[in-house]
Amino acid sequence: MTEHEEATFDFAKIQEKWLPIWDELEPFRSDDPNDTRDRKYVLDMFPYPSGDLHMGHAEAYALGDVIARYWRHRNFNVLHPIGWDSFGLPAENAAIKRGLNPVTWTYDNIEQQKKSMRRYAASFDWTRVLHTSDPEYYKWNQWLFLEMYKKGLAYRKDSWVNWDPVDQTVLANEQVLPDGTSERSGAMVVKKKLTQWYFKITDYADRLLDDLDKLEGSWPSKVLSMQRNWIGRSQGADVQFAIEGRDEPVTVFTTRPDTLFGATFMVVAPDADLATELVAGADAATQAAFAEYLTEVQKSNEIERQSTDRPKTGVFLGRFGINPLNGEKLPIWAADYVLADYGHGAIMAVPAHDQRDLDFALKFDLPVKIVVDVPSADGEDNDPRTTGIATGGEGVMVNSGDLDGLTKKDAIAKAIDILGARGTGSKATNFRLRDWLISRQRYWGTPIPIIHGADGVEIPVAFDQLPVELPPTEGLNLQPKGQSPLGAAENWVNVPDPRDESPARRDPDTMDTFVDSSWYFLRFLSPRDSTQAFDPAEAKKWAPVDQYVGGVTHAILHLLYARFITKVLFDLGHIDFEEPFTALLNQGMVLMDGSAMSKSKGNLVRLSDQLEEHGVDAIRLTMAFAGPPEDDIDWADVSPSASNKFLARAWRMAQDVTSAVGADPATGDTGLRRVTHGVLAEAPVLIEGFKFNVVVARLMELVNATRKVIDTGAGGSDPAVREAAETVAMILDVYAPYTAEDMWEMLGHAPSVSRVVWPTADPTLLVQDSVTCVVQVDGKVRDKFDVSPNATEEELEATAMQTAGVIRTLAGREVVNVIVRAPKIVSITTKPSD
RNA sequence: GCGCGAGUGGCGAAAUGGUAGACGCGCUGGCUUCAGGUGCCAGUGCCUGCAAGGGCGUGGGGGUUCGAGUCCCCCCUCGCGCACCA
Numbered sequence: 001m002t003e004h005e006e007a008t009f010d011f012a013k014i015q016e017k018w019l020p021i022w023d024e025l026e027p028f029r030s031d032d033p034n035d036t037r038d039r040k041y042v043l044d045m046f047p048y049p050s051g052d053l054h055m056g057h058a059e060a061y062a063l064g065d066v067i068a069r070y071w072r073h074r075n076f077n078v079l080h081p082i083g084w085d086s087f088g089l090p091a092e093n094a095a096i097k098r099g100l101n102p103v104t105w106t107y108d109n110i111e112q113q114k115k116s117m118r119r120y121a122a123s124f125d126w127t128r129v130l131h132t133s134d135p136e137y138y139k140w141n142q143w144l145f146l147e148m149y150k151k152g153l154a155y156r157k158d159s160w161v162n163w164d165p166v167d168q169t170v171l172a173n174e175q176v177l178p179d180g181t182s183e184r185s186g187a188m189v190v191k192k193k194l195t196q197w198y199f200k201i202t203d204y205a206d207r208l209l210d211d212l213d214k215l216e217g218s219w220p221s222k223v224l225s226m227q228r229n230w231i232g233r234s235q236g237a238d239v240q241f242a243i244e245g246r247d248e249p250v251t252v253f254t255t256r257p258d259t260l261f262g263a264t265f266m267v268v269a270p271d272a273d274l275a276t277e278l279v280a281g282a283d284a285a286t287q288a289a290f291a292e293y294l295t296e297v298q299k300s301n302e303i304e305r306q307s308t309d310r311p312k313t314g315v316f317l318g319r320f321g322i323n324p325l326n327g328e329k330l331p332i333w334a335a336d337y338v339l340a341d342y343g344h345g346a347i348m349a350v351p352a353h354d355q356r357d358l359d360f361a362l363k364f365d366l367p368v369k370i371v372v373d374v375p376s377a378d379g380e381d382n383d384p385r386t387t388g389i390a391t392g393g394e395g396v397m398v399n400s401g402d403l404d405g406l407t408k409k410d411a412i413a414k415a416i417d418i419l420g421a422r423g424t425g426s427k428a429t430n431f432r433l434r435d436w437l438i439s440r441q442r443y444w445g446t447p448i449p450i451i452h453g454a455d456g457v458e459i460p461v462a463f464d465q466l467p468v469e470l471p472p473t474e475g476l477n478l479q480p481k482g483q484s485p486l487g488a489a490e491n492w493v494n495v496p497d498p499r500d501e502s503p504a505r506r507d508p509d510t511m512d513t514f515v516d517s518s519w520y521f522l523r524f525l526s527p528r529d530s531t532q533a534f535d536p537a538e539a540k541k542w543a544p545v546d547q548y549v550g551g552v553t554h555a556i557l558h559l560l561y562a563r564f565i566t567k568v569l570f571d572l573g574h575i576d577f578e579e580p581f582t583a584l585l586n587q588g589m590v591l592m593d594g595s596a597m598s599k600s601k602g603n604l605v606r607l608s609d610q611l612e613e614h615g616v617d618a619i620r621l622t623m624a625f626a627g628p629p630e631d632d633i634d635w636a637d638v639s640p641s642a643s644n645k646f647l648a649r650a651w652r653m654a655q656d657v658t659s660a661v662g663a664d665p666a667t668g669d670t671g672l673r674r675v676t677h678g679v680l681a682e683a684p685v686l687i688e689g690f691k692f693n694v695v696v697a698r699l700m701e702l703v704n705a706t707r708k709v710i711d712t713g714a715g716g717s718d719p720a721v722r723e724a725a726e727t728v729a730m731i732l733d734v735y736a737p738y739t740a741e742d743m744w745e746m747l748g749h750a751p752s753v754s755r756v757v758w759p760t761a762d763p764t765l766l767v768q769d770s771v772t773c774v775v776q777v778d779g780k781v782r783d784k785f786d787v788s789p790n791a792t793e794e795e796l797e798a799t800a801m802q803t804a805g806v807i808r809t810l811a812g813r814e815v816v817n818v819i820v821r822a823p824k825i826v827s828i829t830t831k832p833s834d
Numbered sequence: 835g836c837g838c839g840a841g842u843g844g845c846g847a848a849a850u851g852g853u854a855g856a857c858g859c860g861c862u863g864g865c866u867u868c869a870g871g872u873g874c875c876a877g878u879g880c881c882u883g884c885a886a887g888g889g890c891g892u893g894g895g896g897g898u899u900c901g902a903g904u905c906c907c908c909c910c911u912c913g914c915g916c917a918c919c920a
Contacts, residue, residue: 008872222914225838229916236920254920267920312918337918347920355835356918432919555915625858627847637846639859641871646858652873694848697857704857711874774853779901781853808887819900825852827900 007655009648011615014742018751019119022741027752028072028123030079037077041542042068043521043581044122045550045558046083049109050090053116055590055597056551058607059633061122062623062735063587063692064549068123069734070687075757079542080123081524083130084110087138088513089167089184092444092478101473102444106133116608120616121737123754130527132516137523138446139467140533141515144565146449146460147572153200154438156458160271160341161437163192168480169441170196172512173434174230174557197439197448197509201564205431208563209233211579218583220630223555230556232432237416239348239425241266241321241330245281250274250321253343253430256350257419258411260325261400262371263348264361268317270297270334272345275317278332282318289315290334297336312337312360323348324424325415326401335360343430351390358390372408373398436561438512441484443476445510453497453504462498468506484508517558518565521545521580539575548581551589559584585690588632590623597635605635617736618644624735625696647739650703650732654725654743656716661748668720669713674765675705676724681761683731696735702728722747730756775800776827777809793820800826 044064047057068080086106095102110131117124130137148154162171166187175183182189201208209231212224236255243250252266268275270293279290293315314335321330330348337356338347351361352370361368368385374395376382384390397403402418403411419425439448447468449461461468471492476485487493487508497504519533525542526535544566559581566580589596592603610619621643626633665673679698686695706724710716726747733740733753744753768789773796775783783805787796797820800806810830817829 220839222838226915229837232916232919234919252920256920310918335918337920339919342919349920354920356920359918430919432916552914625846631846634846637859639846642859649873691848693846694857697848700857707874772853776852776901784853817900821852821901825901827852829900 009651009739011617011644011647011738014738015119015616018738018741019121021751022121023118025752026126027754028068028078028080028125029127030077030125031127032077035077037075039079039542040068040071040076040547041079041521041545042071042547043080043524043545043549044082045548045554046085046517046520047113048088048090049084049086049106049113050094051109052112053120053607055605055607055610055635058120058610058619059590059623060549060551060587061117061120062620063585063629065122065620066624066687066692066734067547067549067585069737069754070684072123072754073730073734073756073758074684079524080125081128081130081527082117082122082124082126083128083520083524083527084113084132085513085517085520086110086131086133087445087510087516089169089440089442089444092442093167095444096478102478103133103473106444107131119611120620123737128524128527130520130523132513132520133444135467135469136528136530138516140519140523141446141511142449142461142466142468143463143533144515144519145446145511146463148199148568149450149460151568151572153203153568154197155200156195156197158193158195160191161194161196162189163194164189166480167442168482170194170437170439172437172514172557174436174560196437197507197511198435199438199515199564201436201561202431202433204564204567205231205233205433206429207567207578208433208560211563211567214579215584219581220552220584220586223552223559223584223586226555227560230433230560234430236428236430237412237419237425238344238428239419240324241348242324243278243332244320244322244329246278246319249424250346251344252346252348253428254348256353256412257415257425258397258400258403258406258408259350259353259371260323260348260415261403262350262352262369263323263328263330264351264367264369265349266321266330266332267314267335267338267347267349267357267360268332269338269340269345270294270314270336272340274345275334278319279317279334286316286318290317293334312356312363314360314364316364324419324422331366333360333364341434342432352384353390353392355390355392358384358388362388369399371398371400371403372396436512436564438515439507439509440512441482441508442480442510443470443473443478443485445513446515447486448507448509448511450507451495451498451504452507453499454502459498459504484510486510514558514561515565518561519569521548521562522569522575533574536574543575544577544579545581547583547585549585549587552586555586585629587629591632591634593636594634610640614640614644615647615738617647617739621647621696621735624692627693629690629692646700646703647732647736649707650699650728651739651743651746653703653706653710653721654729654746656710657722657725657747658716659719659722661722663719663722665719665723668718668723669709670720670765672705672709672713672718672720672724673762674768675702676720676727677761677765679731680727680759681766684758687734692735695731699728699731727759729753730758771823773800773823774825775803775806776825777806778828778830782806782809787823789823791823793822796820796822796826800828 044061068078071078091106092102095105145154162176164171164182164185164187166185171182176189177183180189212227234255236253237257238251238253240249240251279287314333317332317334319332321332323330349357351357351368353372372395374391374393382391394408397406397411403414406414416427447470449468451459453459471489476489478485493506493508495504495506522534525538529535562580567578569575570578592605597604618640622638622640626638679702683695702724706721709718709721729740729743730753740753741751770786771789772784773787774781783803785799785803797818813830815828816831819827
C-alpha cells in the first residue's frame with residue numbers, strides 16, 4: 001500500500017458507489033419464511049409527506065437505524081419498515097395554497113422523501129412500504145370503524161366541540177394546545193355545538209391508565225406521567241341533591257364526600273343545560289342577570305378562562321338544593337369555574353376545604369363552615385375565614401354528625417355508606433379523558449363508511465362494498481368552508497338506500513388521520529394483504545413492536561390512540577397483546593442557536609446542504625455522537641466536519657491493513673487486542689442502553705489505539721490491526737454505513753458489512769494483566785501504583801504504605817483505619833489532629 | 835399551584851458509591867507538508883509554585899460513608915407537562 005499512491009477518503013464517491021449495490025443486494029428484507037432466527041420489530045414513527053426531509057428527520061432516522069442495524073449484527077431477523085402518513089390537513093392545505101391536487105402533491109413529496117431516505121442509507125425493508133392515503137390502506141380504516149361501530153365504540157352525538165375557524169373543521173381535545181389554539185393552524189379554537197362521530201376511548205380509560213404500569217422502565221417516565229395526567233382519573237362519589245321545585249335530583253361528583261356537612265352552596269356550570277333549566281324557574285330579574293352572565297362567559301376565550309388568578313364570577317340562580325346528609329338548604333349559583341363537560345357540570349361547594357369554593361364564598365359573602373379540624377403548624381391561625389386559605393390537609397372530622405372524630409379516609413368510606421343506604425349517592429370515578437372526536441370536515445382523509453337514510457337511520461356500508469373511495473377532486477371546492485367538500489360531490493354522496501333503494505346520502509365527513517396511524521404498525525406485517533387488515537399469523541410472529549422511536553410531540557395524541565386501538569383489536573380477538581409498543585425512545589429536537597429551526601427565524605439549516613457538504617455518514621454520526629439521544633442537539637454546538645475527520649481516519653486505518661484475510665489475530669499485539677475485545681464486549685450493553693454517543697467514543701479510542709500500532713508498533717501487517725479494523729467496520733456500520741461498507745471491501749470482504757454477525761469477545765482478553773490501585777488518605781488520592789488484579793488485600797496495603805505519596809502524607813500522623821477494596825482502592829484514615 | 839426532568843471545564847459531554855472531566859470540539863505548542871481550513875504528536879478544570887508538590891472543584895446548605903457527581907433531607911435555578919377537573 002505504501003508503494004503506490006494512497007487514495008483519499010471521498011464520501012461522495014463512496015456514496016455513489018454503494019447505493020446501487022445495496023439496491024441490488026436488498027440486505028434489509030425481512031420476509032424470508034425460512035428465517036428461524038429470533039425477531040426484532042424496530043419501528044420509526046412514519047413521516048408526513050410535507051416537503052423534503054429535514055434535520056429532525058435526519059436525527060430520528062439516524063438513531064432508529066442505529067438500533068435496527070445493531071440488532072441485525074446481533075443475528076436477529078429485524079423488521080424495520082417505513083411508510084407515509086399521507087392523509088391530513090398539512091398536505092391538503094399546502095395543495096390548496098399551490099393550486100395543486102392533493103393527490104399529486106402528496107405522492108410527489110413521497111417520492112422525493114423516499115429518494116432522500118434511500119440516500120440517507122436508512123436500513124428499511126423497502127418491500128413493505130405503505131401510504132395511508134392509498135385505498136388499499138384506508139379500506140382497513142373503514143373496516144376498523146365498522147368493527148367499532150358494531151360494538152358501540154363508534155357513535156355519533158350532538159355536543160359542544162372544538163372548532164378551528166381557519167381550517168374550518170372540528171378538532172379532538174388532544175389537538176387543542178394549552179393556550180386554546182389549534183395544534184395545526186394556530187387559530188384560536190372556538191366552541192360549536194355539532195353532531196359528530198366519536199370513538200369511545202373513555203370505555204378504556206381504566207385500562208389505558210393501569211396498563212401504563214407495564215411500560216414503566218421501558219417508556220420515558222415523562223410520557224407515562226403525561227398520559228396519566230391526561231387520562232386524569234379521580235375517585236370519589238356521586239351525590240344526589242334534591243332540588244326544591246324539581247322532581248329529579250341533581251347529581252354532583254366530589255372527591256371529598258367526607259366534607260358534605262361543610263357544603264354551604266352549590267354551583268352549576270353556566271353553559272350547562274342544567275343552569276338554563278334551573279333559572280327558568282326563577283324570577284325575571286334573576287333570569288335577566290343569568291342571561292347577561294352567560295353571554296359574558298361565552299364571549300371569553302380559553303386564555304381568559306384559564307388564567308389562574310382571575311377573580312371568581314357568578315350569579316345566583318334563585319333555586320335551592322337539599323344536602324342529603326343534613327337536610328340543609330343550599331343556594332344554587334352559576335359560575336364559570338365549574339366546567340360543563342367534567343363530572344356532571346355541577347358541584348357542591350365546601351369553601352372551608354376547597355380553595356376555589358372559598359374564593360367564591362368570600363367574594364359573594366357565602367357562609368364558610370369548617371368540618372375538618374386541621375392542626376396548624378405552630379399554633380398559628382389557620383381559619384379559612386380569616387386567612388383566606390382553605391385547609392385541605394389531614395385532620396379529624398367535626399360538625400359532621402356521625403362522621404365526627406373520623407379521619408379523612410374513614411370519613412369518606414362512611415359517608416359513601418350512609419349515602420348508599422339512603423339511596424342518595426354512591427362511589428364514583430371520573431376521568432379528564434373525553435371520547436375521541438374523529439370526524440373532520442375536510443377532503444383529504446378516509447371517508448366514514450356510513451350511509452344516512454332519508455329517515456335518519458345510520459346504515460353501515462357493507463364490508464364487500466369497501467373501500468368507499470374518495471371521489472376525484474375535479475369540480476370540488478376544497479377551500480375550508482365548514483362543511484365537508486365531499487357533500488358537494490353529487491355523484492358520490494347520493495347513493496341508493498341499501499334497504500330499499502330509496503335516495504340516501506353518504507356521510508360526507510372524513511376520519512381524523514390519527515385513526516390511520518393508530519394501527520399502521522400492524523399493516524406493515526402484511527402490507528399487500530387484500531383480504532384482511534393484517535395477517536394474524538404475521539402479527540403473532542412480529543408484534544408487538546419491540547422498539548419504537550419518535551418525537552415526544554406524540555406523547556399523548558398518537559401514542560394514546562394507538563394504545564386504545566390496540567386494546568380494541570385485542571378485545572375483538574384479532575391480536576393477542578394489549579400494548580402496541582414494548583419500548584419507546586423519544587429523540588430530542590435539532591435546534592439552531594438555541595431555538596427550533598424555522599424559516600421565519602432565519603435559523604433554518606437545510607439537510608440537503610449539510611449532506612452535500614459533509615456527506616451522509618458524517619451527518620448520521622454527528623447525530624449519534626452529539627449526546628444522549630433524548631437530549632436536544634443544537635447544530636451550532638456540534639461539528640460534522642469533526643465526524644468526517646474521524647470517518648476518514650477510520651477509513652485510512654483499513655487502508656493500512658496489509659495482512660491477509662483470515663490472519664490469526666492471536667499472533668498480534670495483545671494490548672490492541674484487549675482494546676478491540678473490550679469494545680466488542682461493552683458496545684452491546686451501551687447500545688441497548690441507548691448510549692450511542694459513548695460507543696462512538698469507544699470506536700474513536702479503538703481507532704486511535706490501532707493508529708498507534710500501525711505507526712509506532714508492529715505496523716499494518718500485524719493481524720491484530722486487521723482484527724481491530726474489521727471490528728471498527730462492523731460497529732461503524734450502525735452509524736456510518738457507507739464508510740463501513742467501503743472499509744469492509746478494502747479489508748477483502750464481500751458486501752454487505754451489515755450482515756456481519758457480532759463476534760463474541762474473548763474473555764481472556766477482557767482480563768487486564770495489571771490494574772491501577774489508588775491510595776487515599778482521609779479521602780484524598782495521595783498516590784497510585786500498578787498491580788496485578790489478583791493482588792491480595794495484605795499485599796496492596798503493604799505496597800500502599802510504602803508509596804512516596806503516602807509516606808509524605810502520613811508523616812507525624814497516626815493511622816486509625818485502613819480499608820482495602822482489592823485491587824482498586826486502599827483507603828487510609830488518620831486520627832484528626834487537634 | 836401540582837407533576838415530571840435536569841443543573842459537571844470555554845463548548846457538546848463521560849463516569850456499577852471507588853483516580854471527576856473518557857471521547858470530541860475549541861485553544862496552545864511542536865513535527866510533517868509547505869499551496870494548504872490536510873496529516874501526525876504533545877499539552878489544556880481553576881488557583882498557587884521554578885519544580886516536586888499543595889489547595890479548591892460536579893447549582894447552594896446539611897447528612898450517611900473509609901470514600902458521594904452518584905444515596906438521603908432542605909433550598910435555589912432552568913426546562914417540559916398539566917392547570918378553576920370539584
